[in-house]
Amino acid sequence: MNLRDTLALSFETVVSYRTRSLLIVLAMALGVAAVVVLTALGDGARRYVVGQFSSLGTNLVIVFPGRAETAGGFPGAALGQTPRDLTLEDARFVGHLPQxxxxxxxxxxxxxxxxxxxxxxxxxxxxxxxxxxxxxxxxxxxxxxxxxxxxxxxxxxxxxxxxxxxxxxxxxxxxxxxxxxxxxxxxxxxxxxxxxxxxxxxxxxxxxxxxxxxxxxxxxxxxxxxxRSRNTIEPAKAAIRHALKLRHDGEDDVTVITQDAVLATFDRILRALTLGVAGIAAISLAVAGILVMNVMLVAVAQRTSEIGLLKAIGAPAADIRRLFFAEALWLSLAGGAIGFALGHAGALMIRLAYPVLPAWPPAWASVAGVATALITGILASLLPAARAARLDPVLALSGK
Amino acid sequence: MIRLSAITRVFHMGDQEVRALSNISLEIGSGEYVSIMGPSGSGKSTLLNVVGLLDRPDSGRYELDGTDVTVLSETEQARVRREKIGFVFQSFHLVPRLTAAENIELPLMLEGIPPAHRKSQVDAALDAFDLRDRAHHRPSELSGGQRQRVAIARATILKPTALLADEPTGNLDHRIGGEVMALLEGLHHAGTTLIVVTHDRELGARAHRHIAMRDGEIVGDQR
Incomplete structure (x- = not known):
């Protein structure tokens, strides 16, 4: 049987078992939509935070008095007091640094x-x-x-x-x-x-x-x-610390942070969060895949005599395998496409409801969601398809 | 030309061995009209399944048109079934989701014939079996006789050399059964080898050669 006929025949089968197919497609679609929406939320949060930080300024280095480290040694540290003021003179001195x-x-x-x-x-x-x-x-x-x-x-x-x-x-x-x-x-x-x-x-x-x-x-x-530039952030940080140490009698008693470092930390945390929620959503896709496998196994059992007939009229095992395979492909393709649309609609609704949150689904998540749907669907069909292809034609014809 | 030599087929039911075919040797020439008769469990359906390459014998040799087909791979056997053998079953075995025309078209699809060529062949078969006005009906909308006509049209669409019918009138009333037999006999007249398995004496008597089976053995072969 050629590819076109295989696809057409399996499509006809999918359509004729309407309720069954709709339920699988729905399960798949919800899985894909969950991946798309949750990653849109995660990535939206990341972009929001990064955007907020960027609005504070660029190539920013922030100095504040005291050391952010375990306190001790002098009594004031425990009370949140700092040993030495950061003065306007300090600021002017730092202002002369070339960086x-x-x-x-x-x-x-x-x-x-x-x-x-x-x-x-x-x-x-x-x-x-x-x-x-x-x-x-x-x-x-x-x-x-x-x-x-x-x-x-x-x-x-x-x-x-x-x-x-x-x-x-x-x-x-x-x-x-x-x-x-x-x-x-x-x-x-x-x-x-x-x-x-x-x-x-x-x-x-x-x-x-x-x-x-x-x-x-x-x-x-x-x-x-x-x-002066993105590349001078680190040298500037070092120079500032050095300069203030000189002015503070060799005491390294100021904290110098860069916005970049803070930004990178948030970026990392929120990326991990996005991946995490994507992973959770992917579990629902895996569940949908198991559902596909279950339904396909039931389909093989239901259509045993039909498989026997196909064998009797000369269908090789490969054709039968491909028919079930194509059926799963259609189901997961429909699930993936509808899930993609649902997910993007969901993300749009989030953006409309919370305009400050740039909840755009990342491209990788959309692709990964649909691809996972296809792959799980296809993997889930392997066992049922192999089982169908292995059926003994005589027993299958008698429906056993 | 079908030549079976010392064919044995044994089934294992629990710890019991059932010899469905016991050392069967048989030759059926092309164009013959043969009935295989016998009581239930005599092995007549198993014999038909072996001849139709649905079942592999445990021992013995089966030559179809001069080739030993027992040594062929499953895929090669499927090709031989597609090209040389047509099956007609008691329970029709139509695909319920497909229309009459689509059921008839199935073997053409399996053979990989392009859609444009398939249409004319299906139309010709619909005409030949008087199914033109039922072409787009599903099996559930067809009468028993019409269903069996669709099944015969499907079995013969690729012009097989042998037509194997297992109780082809078993689910039909006497009159319709007679019509179906007349159709099968018409195909035999056109040159197809026709092998009918039945336990209906009247039906069996219509064949030109009568093979009687009991307990997996051929106990009579009359022309």
Whole structure:
């Protein structure tokens, strides 16, 4: 029997056992759809996290005071205190390193913002003009903290604060009180929303010196440093650590992390997670494969006399094997195709329901899902097909 | 030309040995019309199965048209069955999912004949067996006589040299059975060797040669 007839005849068989075929196809389709949807979720989460990190800045090196290591030795460590401040002087020193393109020292605190009878507690970032390019922030109005004017009392408002305090939209140049000091609004940040648990729409940014004065500290919370290029991230990290060690009397008492390292860790974790859920979904495919095998075995038993007849009219064992094989192929092909469509529809629904989550099924998962369906279906048909081909024609004809 | 020499076929039922065929030697010339008769369990169906290459004898030699077919591989035997032998069964053995025309077409498919050529042959067979208006009916929609006509059309579509019929009228009433026999005899007149296994004396008597079997042995062979 030629390939075309084999496929046509087995297709006719699949169609004629409608309920049985639909159930197998459904089982297969759900397995494939599970692989597609779950990997879309996993990969979507990965992309979301990576995207969030990237929005913080590129080629970023972050320095903060203290060592992230097992505490001990000095009493302050256990209380979360650090032995030595990370100062603005430290930051300036690091700024001279050739690997560093720009840096922004950072202090964070909370203060009351008041103007025109309105009052609100806000998160305050103290920094310099470089914060804007390093953190990839954008301005909606006015200008950011001017270069070299750290001592002037300027303030940049998050977009929501600007709306709340100055509903008429006339913001730049207005005076506003933060804590006990008066500031002049120099600019308004563009609305960016939540990013790494930090709503930039509801913060204010003031010059670093004012912030340190306001919060009565000489230690920086962080230094955000942008390396010259991706390749200089590691050299920059080493140079910064070395420079700060020199300044801190040979004590290696700061922590330097790179965004790349954090990013790579998240990327690895979430990739593993995606593979994990894909594996779980693949188990359901294997179950569907066993279902195919079971149904095919029943089919061989049901159609024993038909197989006997085919042998009597001269079908060689290979033809009979191929017929059952083709039947499984059709079932898994239909299951794979419908599962592919269902999975992509499911992923689309997730994207519509949660627009922030880029739940695109990875291409490898779609291919692997459909391929697994085909392979399990075909593997599952091997035993029944071989059993059918081996039937003794005389016994088979009598239905035994 | 069918030549069996000392054919023995033994079945094992538990620890019992049943000699279904015991040292059978037989020659059937091409174009003969032979009936094989005998009580149940006499071995007549086993003999037909051996002749039709559905069953392999435990010992002995079987020559079909001058070739020893017992030594052929399964695949080669399947080819010989396809090309030289047609089977007609008591219970018709039609594929229930396929229409009458598709059932008739099956051997052509197995032979690998392209669809365009198959159509004309199937049409001719439908006409020859008066099944034209039943072509697209499934077996469940056909009468017993029509089903057996479809089965005969299928058995003869590749123009076999021998037609083996096992109780071909067993599931049919007397009149329809007679019509079916007339059809088979028509094929015999056209040159096909016809071997009919039956325990119906009247039916057996219509053949030109009568082989009687009992306990796996040939006990009578009359022309």
């Amino acid at each position: 560093v393109r720009r840096l922004a020292p950072l202090n964070v605190g909370v203060a009351e913002l008041t103007s025109g009878g309105r009052l609100r507690e806000v998160t305050v970032l103290g920094s310099t003009a470089e914060l804007l390019p390093i953190r990839h922030m954008k301005l909606a109005q006015g200008s950011f903290l001017a270069h070299g004017s750290e001592r002037s009392a300027q303030i940049v408002l998050g977009s929501q604060l600007a709306r709340e305090f100055f509903p008429d939209g006339n913001v730049v140049g207005q005076r506003i009180r933060l804590g006990d000091s008066r500031f002049m609004v120099s600019g308004v940040l563009a609305s960016q929303g939540e990013s790494m648990g930090f709503n930039t729409d509801e913060i204010v940014i003031i010059p670093i010196d004012y912030a340190q004065e306001m919060f009565n500290t000489s230690s920086l919370f962080r230094i955000l440093i942008e390396a």
